[in-house]
Structures are given as C-alpha cells and as structure tokens.
Amino acid sequence: STLKHCPHLRLEGVFSHLASADDPRQVTATRRQIALFKQMTTLLEAKGYHFSLRHLAATAGSEIIHDPYFNLIRLGLGFYGLSPFGPHTKEGRRERQTLKPALTLTTHVAAVKNLAKGDAVGYGAAYVAKQQEAIAILPLGYNEGISRELSNLGYFILPSKEICPIIGRVSMNMTAIKLPRRTNLKPGASLTLAPIQAQAQLLHTIPYTILTSLHPSIRRTFI
Numbered sequence: 001s002t003l004k005h006c007p008h009l010r011l012e013g014v015f016s017h018l019a020s021a022d023d024p025r026q027v028t029a030t031r032r033q034i035a036l037f038k039q040m041t042t043l044l045e046a047k048g049y050h051f052s053l054r055h056l057a058a059t060a061g062s063e064i065i066h067d068p069y070f071n072l073i074r075l076g077l078g079f080y081g082l083s084p085f086g087p088h089t090k091e092g093r094r095e096r097q098t099l100k101p102a103l104t105l106t107t108h109v110a111a112v113k114n115l116a117k118g119d120a121v122g123y124g125a126a127y128v129a130k131q132q133e134a135i136a137i138l139p140l141g142y143n144e145g146i147s148r149e150l151s152n153l154g155y156f157i158l159p160s161k162e163i164c165p166i167i168g169r170v171s172m173n174m175t176a177i178k179l180p181r182r183t184n185l186k187p188g189a190s191l192t193l194a195p196i197q198a199q200a201q202l203l204h205t206i207p208y209t210i211l212t213s214l215h216p217s218i219r220r221t222f223i
Contacts, residue, residue, distance in 0.1 A: 013053025021060035122168030
C-alpha cells in the first residue's frame, strides 16, 4: 500500500532467492518455495501492482525453473563456467559436460632449488624431503588467494599437464611446489593453479569461496 502513495516510485520487478536449489535432496522444498513466490506475486497483481520482471533463479535454480512465468535468471557462478552442484550429482555431471571454466590462475616460477634428503620447507618444517628433489618457489600465497588450507594438499599444473604438489605451508606471498623428476624448469616458466572445482573439493567448500578470495592485486587478463 505504501507504493501506491509514492507516485515517484515505480515497481519494476519482484524477486526472491532459492535457499536450496543447489541441493537435489531439497527439491520438494525448492518447488514449495517456487509455488509460494508465484502465489504472492499473483496476489500483488490482483491488488493492482504491475511489474515486468519476476525472477527466482541463480545458476543452480536455472536447472530447476523452466517456467515462462519467470523472465530473468541471475547467473553468477555459471558466468565463470562453474557448477554449483556437487561433482557426484546428476546435475553436476551434466553441467560439467556443458560448462567450460572461464577463469584460470597462472603464475611463474620465481626460483628453483634442489633439496637434499632431510631438508625442510617453509614454516614449521611442515614438509621434509625424503630424498633428493627439486622444488620451485612461486611468488604468491594466501594474501593473493591461495588458501593456506592447500598446504601439503593442493597442486599446480605445468603446461605439459604434469602435476606439481604444493609442499610445506602456503606463506603470505610465497608457495613452494615439488617438481617432477627430469623436469628442466627454469625461473620465469609459467604454470597454473589447480582448477577451481578441484580446489573446492580438496577444501570441502564451494567454488564461490575460491573465486571471492582472489586478491584485487592479481592482474586480470581478459581473453
């Protein structure tokens, strides 16, 4: 009723947000929420309120809502080619076949070091070499968005597709990785952080937390 007494305001649209659209086990609750929203907007229209936009779905909801009553989708994660669904769900498997990740984090090797058996790496000596091995130091750490929880867990990928595990603790602006044997990597060589979805799985979290932790100081290159 307040809107009717405010001629300078015009109602353009009505929206809400689905609480559990990314959880296939909650589909009944999601459909109940959709029905309630339609009920409320129909009531508003019956009271003389007119609006052109009606929307509920973000990326996850777009898998559920195929009703012409709704005319807008708020894509967020989907714009980055990432799925909000778990990797073992039907929806997650389908989206991984159709979505192509649009974001990668690439860095370069700052230094290459050789370790002897027993040498320790990083704070707390969290990694100790069991044999002679080569490592690389990368100029980014948790300040730039490499989660400290990826210490001794995450990995980077060489252009050759070889995996380089993160060793020791991720520092504020520095990360150490173990190099494959017989890899002649030099300072300046480029490599890529593990895919967003893979990091999320390792950390038992959602891709959003990975994306939003990337520091503004990281140079963005749009292709």
